[in-house]
Amino acid sequence: QVQLVESGGGLVQPGGSLRLSCAASGNIFGIYAMNWYRQAPGKQRELVAVIRRTGTTNYADSVKGRFTISRDNAKNTVYLQMNSLKPEDTAVYSCNTNLGGISYWGQGTQVTVSS
Numbered sequence: 550q551v552q553l554v555e556s557g558g559g560l561v562q563p564g565g566s567l568r569l570s571c572a573a574s575g576n577i578f579g580i581y582a583m584n585w586y587r588q589a590p591g592k593q594r595e596l597v598a599v600i601r602r603t604g605t606t607n608y609a610d611s612v613k614g615r616f617t618i619s620r621d622n623a624k625n626t627v628y629l630q631m632n633s634l635k636p637e638d639t640a641v642y643s644c645n646t647n648l649g650g651i652s653y654w655g656q657g658t659q660v661t662v663s664s
Contacts, residue, residue: 551575551653553644558658561634565662569629571644571655580646583627585618587640587660597642598629612638634662 557569571583582601588594598618599607606618617630627644643657 551577551580551646551648551651553646553653553655555642555644555655555658558642558660560661560663562664563635563662565634566630566632567634567660569631569642569644569658569660571627571629573625573627573646576648577625580648582646583618583620584645585627585629585642586645587638587642589637589640592640595640600627631660634660636662638662 552574554572555569557567559567561567582599584599585597586594587597595609597609597612598616600618600620608616615631615633618627620627629642631638638660639662640660641657642660644655646653
């Protein structure tokens with residue numbers, strides 16, 4: 550079992566920044582990659598960023614150059630630094646990992662970009 554807990558969401562003005570955190574606990578040995586997804590009302594869930602055990606990362610085109618995924622192995626935590634936020638970034642952001650054929654999700658955190 551893996552537990553994921555997100556934090557750091559909130560209301561921010563366009564152009565602002567937020568940093569999301571995802572703390573992992575439980576049987577996390579063997580996790581290969583951690584993912585951040587988002588889902589806006591009425592839209593499909595979108596993969597935003599990935600960070601692998603090797604340290605390699607990937608981003609959705611919509612967030613490249615604005616978002617940065619990183620990790621602190623000592624704290625078993627993955628971060629999503631979001632800069633230059635736009636209203637279209639408004640969504641529930643969730644972290645995810647897959648281990649042993651099971652997909653684990655956090656509870657999600659709301660990010661609202663509005664003036």
